Amino acid sequence: MGKEEIESAFTKELFDKMQKMIEEKKMSMENVIVLLKRMGYCKTLKKIWIHSFEKSFLNKRFEKMIVEEEKKKDEEKHEILLVDLCECYLLLSKGIPDELLSICMSCLLKVATKNEKNDEVLEEVEVALLALSCINMFCNVPKELYLSELKEIIKHHQEHHNLTRLAYQCIWEFLINRLIKDENLEDVALNELHFVREARRELKDLTGSADWKGKEEGEKGGRKEAKEVLVIKRWLLTLICFLYLYKLLSEELTGLFGGVVSVFRAAKDNCVDVSSWCTTSLRRIADIRAIDVDVSLKKGIVDLFSGEMKQSSLNDEIIKDGLFFFFKISGRLKEKTDNEAEKMKRKATKMEMFEKMEEEGFEDSIVSLYGEISFLNKKYKELSKNLADYFVNA
Template identity: 40%
Template sequence: MKELIEEMDENEMKYALTEEVFNKIDCMIEEKKLPLESAIDFLKHIGYYEILRNISNTNYMTSSLRKKFDEILIEEEIKKEDRNEKTRSDLCECCILLNCLFLSESISNYVPNLLKATLNKVENEDAQKEVEIALLALNNIAYYYDIEKALYLNEIKEIMKYHMDHRNLTPLAYQSAWKFLIERVRKESSLEVIIANELHFGREASRELTELAKLLDAKRKSKTKGDMEGKVILRWLNTISFYFLNCKLWNKEHSVIVGSIASLYKSTKNYFEDIRMLCIRSFVSAAGNRVVKVRTLLKNGAVDVFLEEIHQSTLINNNFATSLEFFEDLCERLKEEMERKEDEIKRKETKRKVLEKLEEEGYEDIIVSFHKTHPFMTSGTQYMMKTKKTCDYFVHI
């Protein structure tokens, strides 16, 4: 049955995992036809693949199985003796992977159990898989719940630093650890110093993207499935976008991340559309964040990516509007820099380089030509407003 879940695509999983299926599993447990431990293991497997495939399935939430598991967790919580910690921990993982909601006060009880599982440093395949699942469950709650920093920070730092020295985690497990920590920045801004300066997010993200891109390319050339590598790359790009949108401190490793994404874009643009689009989106996030410098985007390849996108775009291509959004942010920031006299020399040099790139292949003509035809765009007023505004910047700034 596990193998069948692994072979299903997103639509098949979505329509196969009905409320009736979860109710049936409940009946099988009740009738002693399926041991509780086996049911939990199987359901963790389902939740794992739902997360990897970005499936939102609420059928478990309305099933009788969810009520049974809630009752078991409550029973284990109130026990003072003979508490089955493994069942409690496994069941907690299972419910979180299946996107189950908890009371915030309950989460603070579950996080230490999940972290305990992630600290297993045994490097055999089964142990690595258990750590991977625990970290995946952990980051599935990162965005929605308030979790005290004391509950997780030392453990997450230990996990990451050990991996940096020993490379013991799977790529998905390592990405999941980072996703958990970075999404905590939204509620704990002080974490950014640790993320950027102590744990070197830019260096680590760049290395992971580079290694995964090589594996993905090798599998493509050998006509072998690279599903996992592709999914982990997409998760990294989403995490990087989140980081760019929320980071407040300048860090020299921003240039390393930008350069890696530009390289990833070049190596995947003709074969992996989802990766291409998220590369573009992450640069838009970076351009909109005043912490990531315009010179960083120019020097490390981001501007070249959007010039290429504009060159290949058509009136019905969403990439064109996204490219204009990127250049609009850059132009707005150049305009802001103009108002700060101390930056005048650097601003003029950056502006000169941007305009040189635009003129090299006639990109400014392309942008203005879209401005001329904007009344015929069919995707709403957003295109028209952005086109006119951006062209005005290029012509008048």
């Protein structure tokens, strides 16, 4: 199912009808759970946000059942049911009350720490981690609820490769989302668990194995997006979040930029969403003060944006990202400094950038986009209407 189909199908009315069918004993809770888990898996894998479940009576029923099940004595507790309830709840809800947070975290991390390498366990772990990745980045999750288990899961996978690619992406997504509330986790993510190295490797492997041309077919014969492509999208969104929150400087990061450029080259003719998210993540680099501008030259980011902006058929997102990138880069290269070594380095970078732009016919490209710039400026206030702002004065 695509985004529009999911949004039209997953309605409050549908969930309320399921709740009524449970009460009238026309549908068993077991069947409801199987259906809801599949629905939640589908919409979460594709990063489609819906709010209909949390507004439904069925949502309230699940909240009550989770609390009641957790309060039971150990010998009376139905662990499998509790896991199912927590997974359905997180996969379909956007927010989570504090009362349920610790219950769901404890329950699903217990599943996620299973290390057996058989298909059944791999699927259980994948669904549990996918559900945990749904916890909103603005939700305050105390470190004592997850950090030791999370580190254990990541380190074990790095040594034994026991997780699916989706499961591994999900656990990183959960951790990177926590940075917005606790920037001290940056050191854990970068230096202890090596986020940048792992993200670069995963993107490279997924890019090489993905079915970019959509050879797989859906039930109605239409194009079915390969799971590898969907996981790449999720990595790119996680990377965008990371770059937005980024504070520390890492030498590994420049290699990751080159990896994103490679993903863009592989996807641009076949997957518009991936291309757009690539350019969005790359434009964030222009905002990171710790990253030298010449990194953009060395890793092919300037080539990518200058080349793409010459194309006659671009979507607004790629044009916006390109303009934003060059606007920020130009501004940084025009900044004054009293450091002589920095002056010489910046002068060399500006000259190299100027020659690159001249070679690519960048000035003509910008002039041809004059009307587009005026249009986009009304939508994206961070852009400039002044064409001169998009050039580097060497």
